[in-house]
Amino acid sequence: MNPYKKTTIASRYEMPYERFCFGFQPRRSKNFELDAKGIGERFLQSRRQNQNNKSLRPFHISRLDNGLRIITIPMENANSITVLILIGTGSKYETKDINGISHFLEHMFFKGTKKRPNTLKISETLDSVGGEYNAFTSKEVTGFWAKVDKKHSDVALDWISDIFLNSKFDEKEMEREKGVIIEEVNMYLDTPMAYIGELWEKLLYGDTPAGWRVIGEKENILSFNRKKVLDYYQSHYSPFNTIVCVAGAITQDKIEEKIKGYFKDIKKNREPQKIKVKENQSEPEILLHNKKTDQTHFCLGVRAYDLFDKRKYALALLSVILGGNMSSRLFIKVRERNGLAYSIHTSADNATDTGYLVTQAGIDHKNLEKSIKLILQEYKNLKDKKITEKELQKAKDYLKGITSLSLDSSDSQASFYAIQELLEKDILTPEEKFKKIDKVSADDINKIAKDIFLPEKLNLAVIGPVDQSDSEKLKQLLRL
Numbered sequence: 001m002n003p004y005k006k007t008t009i010a011s012r013y014e015m016p017y018e019r020f021c022f023g024f025q026p027r028r029s030k031n032f033e034l035d036a037k038g039i040g041e042r043f044l045q046s047r048r049q050n051q052n053n054k055s056l057r058p059f060h061i062s063r064l065d066n067g068l069r070i071i072t073i074p075m076e077n078a079n080s081i082t083v084l085i086l087i088g089t090g091s092k093y094e095t096k097d098i099n100g101i102s103h104f105l106e107h108m109f110f111k112g113t114k115k116r117p118n119t120l121k122i123s124e125t126l127d128s129v130g131g132e133y134n135a136f137t138s139k140e141v142t143g144f145w146a147k148v149d150k151k152h153s154d155v156a157l158d159w160i161s162d163i164f165l166n167s168k169f170d171e172k173e174m175e176r177e178k179g180v181i182i183e184e185v186n187m188y189l190d191t192p193m194a195y196i197g198e199l200w201e202k203l204l205y206g207d208t209p210a211g212w213r214v215i216g217e218k219e220n221i222l223s224f225n226r227k228k229v230l231d232y233y234q235s236h237y238s239p240f241n242t243i244v245c246v247a248g249a250i251t252q253d254k255i256e257e258k259i260k261g262y263f264k265d266i267k268k269n270r271e272p273q274k275i276k277v278k279e280n281q282s283e284p285e286i287l288l289h290n291k292k293t294d295q296t297h298f299c300l301g302v303r304a305y306d307l308f309d310k311r312k313y314a315l316a317l318l319s320v321i322l323g324g325n326m327s328s329r330l331f332i333k334v335r336e337r338n339g340l341a342y343s344i345h346t347s348a349d350n351a352t353d354t355g356y357l358v359t360q361a362g363i364d365h366k367n368l369e370k371s372i373k374l375i376l377q378e379y380k381n382l383k384d385k386k387i388t389e390k391e392l393q394k395a396k397d398y399l400k401g402i403t404s405l406s407l408d409s410s411d412s413q414a415s416f417y418a419i420q421e422l423l424e425k426d427i428l429t430p431e432e433k434f435k436k437i438d439k440v441s442a443d444d445i446n447k448i449a450k451d452i453f454l455p456e457k458l459n460l461a462v463i464g465p466v467d468q469s470d471s472e473k474l475k476q477l478l479r480l
Contacts, residue, residue: 057429059417060252066266067239070259071421073247073413081153081248083160084145084414086422088241091216092139092209093274099209100216101232103137104174104181104224109144110135111173113166116159125159132411133159137214140274140351141422147411150249154258157246161262169233171226181221188215192297192463193343193362195289199461200299200358203287210277210354238269245418248410277353279303284458284478288466296365296464300375301358302457307350307423313436314444315357315452319348320395321387321445322378323359327394329378330359338374340367352423357452365464372460372477380480382449386442400434453480 059073090102116122126133131148144164146156188194198213205211215221244263246255281303305311323330323346334344344361363371406412407430420427428436458478 059427060256061421061427062256064239064260064264066264066268068263068266069243069421070256071243071245071414071418072250072252072255073245073410073417074250074252075248075410075413078249078410079150080147080410081150081156081246081250082145082147082410082414083153083156084243084245084247084411084418085143085160085164086243086245086418087142087237088140088422089236089272090137090139090141091212091214092277093236093272094209094212096207096212098220098224098228098232099212100181100214100220101224101228102142102236103215104177104221105229105233106135106137106142106144107177107181108169108174108229109163109167111170111177112168113162114168115162115166117168122159122163125155129155131156139210139214141419145411145414153246153250153255157258157262165263165266169226169229174224174226174229178221178224181215182218185215185218185221192291192293192295196297196299196360196461196463199287199289199463200301200360200459203285203459203461204279204303204356205277205354208277209275210351234269236272238271239266240269240271241422242266243418243422245414245421247414247417279354281459282456284455284460284475286459286471286475286478287461288468288471288474289461289463290466291463293464295362296368296462296466297360297362298368298372298460298462298464299358299360300372300458300460301346301356302379302452302454302459303355304348304357304452305350305355307352307355309350309355311444311448312348312350312355313433314440314448315348315350315355316399317392317395317437317440318382318445318448319346319357320398321391322346322357322382324395325398329381330375333378334361334371334374338370340364340371340374368462368464368466369474369477372474376477376480379449379453382445383453383480386446389442392440392442392445396437396440399437400430403430403433455480 059071061069061071063069091099094101110119110122112118112122116125126146126148129148129152131146131152133144133146135144136142144160146160148156188198202211202213244259246259304315320328322328323344325331328346330344330346334340335342341361341363344359346357346359348357349355359375361371361375407416416430417427455478458480460474460478462474
């Protein structure tokens with residue numbers, strides 16, 4: 001939302017791939033339902049278990065009578081607090097005619113309330129105390145956050161609850177903001193390193209919500225009006241799909257009482273639903289986007305596993321082994337041994353109903369075919385030969401290490417726990433996730449490689465001076 005503010009949380013959602021909780025998102029139960037009176041049995045069972053282990057868990061979760069969930073995460077020796085609001089909606093919940101409205105609505109929360117009537121008053125509230133703040137929209141999650149010095153916790157709570165509950169959604173501001181978002185669209189179109197990720201998902205999911213751009217198309221953006229925005233807001237923002245999370249230098253009981261005071265009057269609406277993605281592929285697929293660029297950017301990968309699949313832990317390790325760090329196979333082979341790329345990395349993405357593993361790189365135009373062949377060779381090597389225990393342990397230690405390092409800050413803690421609760425309705429601590437990672441064997445990695453590295457699961461998206469006439473030649477390379 002705000003390009004001038006640090007986007008520690010937001011960047012996880014606004015980059016081409018939605019990655020958090022060290023490479024995979026938590027599972028959301030297929031059977032979980034909420035009624036108007038309260039919470040389902042699955043939720044109750046989870047809460048009872050959490051209460052039984054309360055002394056062992058670094059967070060506390062409660063629920064208001066109106067359905068709103070509250071997560072508090074006290075952190076010893078912290079000097080900051082982060083207030084994060086997550087809502088379970090995004091572009092996967094849209095229809096074609098309003099694609100982009102989740103993101104458009106996110107912008108409108110910063111345009112004025114009765115207490116803070118314009119953008120300047122909203123911005124200077126936290127600017128005047130040196131706070132950081134932003135908002136983000138993804139395909140399944142929308143969020144708002146503020147991070148301040150611990151002595152300004154009341155300022156952050158008052159500010160974020162005000163914009164979330166009392167925004168005016170003024171028609172004139174909407175018309176003005178259309179120009180801002182159109183320029184944001186143009187910015188991404190002019191940034192191949194980011195836009196290639198959008199093309200990658202378009203290739204995988206086509207003309208469905210999962211394949212549409214989060215930001216939407218220009219024609220839609222220009223057509224939005226106050227009625228459309230309010231209709232979407234009222235049908236997709238519900239206490240049942242909303243979480244307020246506060247992490248940092250807090251006292252649990254005190255901060256919970258303050259949150260209850262600010263959010264007790266949130267309006268009750270039904271929780272929105274989305275259409276489940278259906279994946280269908282029988283042969284390698286290619287998407288080429290011709291653009292005059294200094295580099296050719298591409299994504300080469302395969303369909304894989306969603307959040308409901310236990311193999312997501314092994315998939316995360318596989319992505320590290322392939323291209324997760326500077327000692328990974330592809331970084332060494334493509335960059336260090338062949339000098340073909342400055343940036344190359346592999347990542348695993350798991351959403352509630354989709355998943356994939358993808359390698360992304362930017363290379364000289366003439367090196368596209370060679371780079372593709374080298375990457376595919378490493379994919380094949382993982383199918384044909386088991387990794388060593390040493391390489392597997394290195395990947396495990398790396399994954400656990402970067403997770404631990406990332407959780408030093410209050411904003412990272414808020415994101416880590418709240419996103420799990422939102423999508424899965426259950427939370428694992430880092431230690432609990434680490435145990436699952438430690439159980440992955442070399443055989444597990446090999447089985448996954450044999451399952452996903454198949455020609456009928458391969459996909460290639462390219463941005464650069466390419467032509468449709470190149471399609472068949474590139475397609476012939478997609479063999480394993």
